[in-house]
Amino acid sequence: MSMKQQALLLSAPLFADVHHKEQQEFNGFSCSGCQGNGWHWKEDKDGDRIKEPCSVCGGTGKLKAVVTIEWKADS
Template sequence: MSKGQHALLIQPPLFPKEQPVERVEFGGIPCTYCHGNGWFWGMDEYRERVKCECPVCKGNKRLKAVVTVNWTADDSSNNQ
């Protein structure tokens, strides 16, 4: 079975001095806490099973990843 995978190709911007920070969002990723249900089974005060909203995705069933890239000088090349 095929599997979708998000990828980000890192390449410096044309003008890194004017735009040193980039922000990319990847949405539509199924929540791993509730397995994409938006809820999980919990217990109330009478020990009855009730549906509880997922505390991670807040019932949306999906998560969004925000990737921030901050471009700075690489000082490690001077230490060789």
């Protein structure tokens, strides 16, 4: 079975004194809170089952990772 894998290859910037921070976004991950559904089953006050949006992904079913890299001197 094929698997999607995202990777970040690091290399020091040419002008580290000017660009000492950088940020990359990786998206398309299934939400671990709702397993990609975007909702959870709940009961209302009458006992009927309703779908409540997932509080982790906001109802989208997807998550993204935001990776921030800060370049500093190696001591």
